[in-house]
Amino acid sequence: MNALLNVQGLKSGYGAIEVLRGVDLQVMPGETVALLGSNGAGKTTLNLTLSGLVATRAGSVNFDGQNISGLHYRKVVEHGLIHVPEGRKVFPNLSVHENLELGAFTRGRANRAENLEKAYATFPRLKERTAQLAGTLSGGEQQMLAIGRGLMAEPRLLILDEPSLGLSPLLVEELFGLIAQLRTGGLAVLLVEQNVGQSLDIADRAYVMENGLIRFSGTPADLLASDTLRQAYLGM
Numbered sequence: 001m002n003a004l005l006n007v008q009g010l011k012s013g014y015g016a017i018e019v020l021r022g023v024d025l026q027v028m029p030g031e032t033v034a035l036l037g038s039n040g041a042g043k044t045t046l047n048l049t050l051s052g053l054v055a056t057r058a059g060s061v062n063f064d065g066q067n068i069s070g071l072h073y074r075k076v077v078e079h080g081l082i083h084v085p086e087g088r089k090v091f092p093n094l095s096v097h098e099n100l101e102l103g104a105f106t107r108g109r110a111n112r113a114e115n116l117e118k119a120y121a122t123f124p125r126l127k128e129r130t131a132q133l134a135g136t137l138s139g140g141e142q143q144m145l146a147i148g149r150g151l152m153a154e155p156r157l158l159i160l161d162e163p164s165l166g167l168s169p170l171l172v173e174e175l176f177g178l179i180a181q182l183r184t185g186g187l188a189v190l191l192v193e194q195n196v197g198q199s200l201d202i203a204d205r206a207y208v209m210e211n212g213l214i215r216f217s218g219t220p221a222d223l224l225a226s227d228t229l230r231q232a233y234l235g236m
Contacts, residue, residue, distance in 0.1 A: 002065065004029045004188050005050075005081070005157055009059035012049040019045040021212040022059065027157060032179075032189045034203035034220070036196055042212040043192045044086060047161050051083040052076040064156070077106045080156030086165060088146040092135025096126050099134050099145055103152030111154065119148040122178065140171035147178075157188045164195045176202060200224065 005027040013019040019042045027033045037043050048054040050061055052073035061069045063079050071079075091099050100119055104112040120127035123144040129137065134145055143163055150158055160179065164172045172195065180202040182189055193199040200206060200220035208216035208223070216223060224230060 001028060003027065003062075004031075004064055005190070006062040007050070007059070008062075010046070010049065010056065010061065011058040012045060012054050012056055014045075014054070018057070019212050020049060023209075023212070023214055025207055025214060025217075027188050027190055028204075029156075030183060030186045030188055031204045032183050032191060032202055034199040034206040035190060035192045035209060036194070036199060036206060037209035038194070041209040043209055044161060045212075046209070047083055047085070047159050047190075047192060050076075050081065050159065053083075074106055077153060080107065080154065081159070082107075082150045082153045082155035082157070083159040084146050084150040084161060084163065086161040088139075088142045090134040090137075090142050090145050090149070092133065094134055095131050096134055096137070096145055097130045100126070100149055100152055103149035106153065108152055108154040112152070115152050115154065119151055122151065122181075123148050140167050140175070143167065143171075143175060144178075155187060157190060158182065159190045159192065161192045162194065163191075164193060164198070172198065 003026040007023055007025040010023040011018060011020050023046060035043055045054060049056055052071050056069045060067055063081055068076055068079060100116055101112060104115060108115055125141060126144055126148055134142065137145065164175055167175065176198045179189065179191065191199055191203065203220055206218065206220050206223050207214050
């Protein structure tokens with residue numbers, strides 16, 4: 001089986017600062033992959049580069065066999081690579097319903113009504129608040145809304161950047177349960193998290209990033225079985 005996402009030797013950064021220094025990473029169709037690492041490791045820069053929001057300096061990003069390096073972010077979305085950013089980034093002065101509909105602005109417009117019902121079925125709490133302004137939702141509800149908005153674009157690969165950030169332990173558990181359910185429909189997920197334990201519980205494979213490089217690639221079992229890796233990169 002060919003990789004859905006195939007990243008080879010990827011370099012990018014900001015101005016004179018090179019953040020990604022040659023990243024290799026793959027996500028197979030229908031696979032959940034955890035990308036772990038501390039703050040400053042380069043995880044968010046990788047997400048932004050994959051999404052076309054930060055320019056690629058070297059290397060390649062292939063999605064379903066097509067080189068999407070350097071494409072405008074809207075073209076990246078059209079391919080079905082959807083990024084749910086860190087910090088939720090909902091539109092606070094628009095309703096839950098309006099936020100969800102905006103998710104289908106570039107991709108998924110033809111099936112907007114059907115996908116809206118699917119989003120409400122996945123997140124029943126949002127349906128109860130369909131007319132409520134997004135800015136008045138709780139943090140957990142806003143995260144559900146951000147993911148639901150991403151699902152409206154009919155993703156083939158969904159990048160989730162720190163979805164559990166700032167949530168209570170109970171909401172984190174609920175959220176990871178929902179993320180685990182996404183792959184039952186064949187959706188590939190790149191889960192970028194600092195919550196190591198729960199990420200590894202639902203991941204098929206894992207990568208550990210440090211200083212803009214991938215330091216480990218393998219199964220969660222392999223990672224957890226190595227005392228050296230756990231202590232060096234995960235603080236476990």
